[in-house]
Amino acid sequence: MTALVRTEWLKMRKYNAFWWIMGITALSYPGINYIFYMVYDNLTNQPSRASQFAKMAIGNPFTFPEVWHTVAYFSSWFVFIPAVVVIMFVTNEYTFKTHRQNIIDGWSRGQFVSSKFIDVLIVSFIITILYFAVSLVTGVSNQERLIQNTWGQSKYILLFALQTFSQLSIAFLVGFLVRKAFLALGIFLFYYIVFEPIVTGVLKVYGNDMGRFMPLEISDRMTPVPGFLGKIDIVAYNKSLAAIDQHIILTIILTACIWLLCYRINAKRDLK
Amino acid sequence: MGTVLLAKNLFKSYGFVRALNDVSFDVPEGSVFGILGPNGSGKTTLLGIIMDVLRANKGEFFWFGQSGTSPSLRRKIGSLLETPNFYSYLSATDNLRITQAISGRGTKNDIDEVLKKVKLFERRWSAFKSYSLGMKQRLAIAASLLGDPKVLVLDEPTNGLDPVGIAEIRNLIVELREKGHTIIMASHLLDEVEKVCTHVAILKTGNIITTGSVDEIMMDEDVVELSAANIDALSAVAKQLSKTIFFDEKANTVQIILPKGTARLDEINRFCFNNGIVLSQLVMRKKKLEARFFELTND
Numbered sequence: 001m002t003a004l005v006r007t008e009w010l011k012m013r014k015y016n017a018f019w020w021i022m023g024i025t026a027l028s029y030p031g032i033n034y035i036f037y038m039v040y041d042n043l044t045n046q047p048s049r050a051s052q053f054a055k056m057a058i059g060n061p062f063t064f065p066e067v068w069h070t071v072a073y074f075s076s077w078f079v080f081i082p083a084v085v086v087i088m089f090v091t092n093e094y095t096f097k098t099h100r101q102n103i104i105d106g107w108s109r110g111q112f113v114s115s116k117f118i119d120v121l122i123v124s125f126i127i128t129i130l131y132f133a134v135s136l137v138t139g140v141s142n143q144e145r146l147i148q149n150t151w152g153q154s155k156y157i158l159l160f161a162l163q164t165f166s167q168l169s170i171a172f173l174v175g176f177l178v179r180k181a182f183l184a185l186g187i188f189l190f191y192y193i194v195f196e197p198i199v200t201g202v203l204k205v206y207g208n209d210m211g212r213f214m215p216l217e218i219s220d221r222m223t224p225v226p227g228f229l230g231k232i233d234i235v236a237y238n239k240s241l242a243a244i245d246q247h248i249i250l251t252i253i254l255t256a257c258i259w260l261l262c263y264r265i266n267a268k269r270d271l272k
Numbered sequence: 273m274g275t276v277l278l279a280k281n282l283f284k285s286y287g288f289v290r291a292l293n294d295v296s297f298d299v300p301e302g303s304v305f306g307i308l309g310p311n312g313s314g315k316t317t318l319l320g321i322i323m324d325v326l327r328a329n330k331g332e333f334f335w336f337g338q339s340g341t342s343p344s345l346r347r348k349i350g351s352l353l354e355t356p357n358f359y360s361y362l363s364a365t366d367n368l369r370i371t372q373a374i375s376g377r378g379t380k381n382d383i384d385e386v387l388k389k390v391k392l393f394e395r396r397w398s399a400f401k402s403y404s405l406g407m408k409q410r411l412a413i414a415a416s417l418l419g420d421p422k423v424l425v426l427d428e429p430t431n432g433l434d435p436v437g438i439a440e441i442r443n444l445i446v447e448l449r450e451k452g453h454t455i456i457m458a459s460h461l462l463d464e465v466e467k468v469c470t471h472v473a474i475l476k477t478g479n480i481i482t483t484g485s486v487d488e489i490m491m492d493e494d495v496v497e498l499s500a501a502n503i504d505a506l507s508a509v510a511k512q513l514s515k516t517i518f519f520d521e522k523a524n525t526v527q528i529i530l531p532k533g534t535a536r537l538d539e540i541n542r543f544c545f546n547n548g549i550v551l552s553q554l555v556m557r558k559k560k561l562e563a564r565f566f567e568l569t570n571d
Contacts, residue, residue: 003373006373007370007373007374010366010369010370010373011359011362011370014361014362014366015361016361092359096357096358096359096360097354097355097357098357098358098359100325100353100357101353101357101358102374103323103324103325103346104323104324104325104346104351104353105346105347105351105371105374105375105415106343106344106346106347106374106375106376107343107374108343109324111343268327269327270320270325270326270327271325271326272325272326
């Protein structure tokens, strides 16, 4: 295991695209949360009565413990950015034909997939650390009380990590099957940004909400809309909170199936 | 002498195309085993199967008596398959660090040593993508040499190299052979194979046409080359020795072809002398591998 991590580190440490995309992600996560914070601030920090009423009604979603949920929700919209690097990691191996060379040099086919599993794990870990830092800084800077329930909703740290890993695993699967970088990126981004949201939306209205079983939506629903937005439709919000446990199980099953499929395919196919 | 690799009845198809058809051969320890064949004859497919990147439809192979290839076994084999496969954004040194991390062959110092051996040391920190085709090939050879493995599998090792580079690789293979390494190499450069290989297998459209030691394969018949002052008289006498004779006008020589193992140079000399011909040249010629290859692979 240590040898696999070391080898993957050798591959990624001088890969400029990896650092660029991590840099973009490091800017986008605080950025998107700051934008929403500013919207909230503008809405609630006006001298008008309406503004004061809004503040009372929705509270401050950027203080502890709600901040863990709020930041997880907004940050999860941007998993497609690190997905680019995951797709590049796997398609690079096909472009350079190193998926063959790694086996020739002495890895088993299973070890090759494990090495990519480690890549996805490393990227997910970095993204989660970033989310954690943004949540912590946002929460601390919005501290309103001396005594606060800092870790009250910290379960969202794990849920965000699982969601990120699951969605990056889907990105990996696309790269693994398609093999061509630009084609894989095109397919994944189209699916992530256009196809699944439309299908999920349509099924919500016309299909008894069956869209909740779409691959990305399964894990999306582990971080439902934060409480302040949930107050728009409190029944739906409570329902979404109740469904989290079910979606945790579904996410774990789906992610396990993705990796088992990759191991199986790689064990059988010719490495051309 | 033990057997390093034994292939038994290997079959491989790509859809309707049969790439390998009942291929069997064995590679003796310490040999330089050349796999020859025209383009598309199945050489690379065969090497791909024995290195576990391709799956045979049928048949089996044994490395050192063990069925198939385990990762631990492959780590002991230095390989260059088809094209140099490296991470384009990494330098030669960084790429070899990855080879070393995966295979466990060699040390940090060995990386420098193999880069010096293939004359890439000065450019060791340049990105792989900036290399010429010949330099890429040299790096692939360096990777296969890392840790001085006892067995090497080389697919067209002189691809993209200039004449000096080709000669260097030839000398390197000879040096490794003398040190007792076993080398399995696919090539279509017959002259190269003839110079360095001890054994060959000739493939044609996925079938093994022949396999064995180079001497056995090339010496399928005895070729004796004769020369004398009166070449016309020599030709007439030679016709009495063999039904098949060739007259080379340029070289002013006559070649007589005899069944394998039947040529006796002293008897030929005596026969010519008794018939009034004094030979100025009498030599047993080895058939060129190229000629033998065309004989075997042409329909």
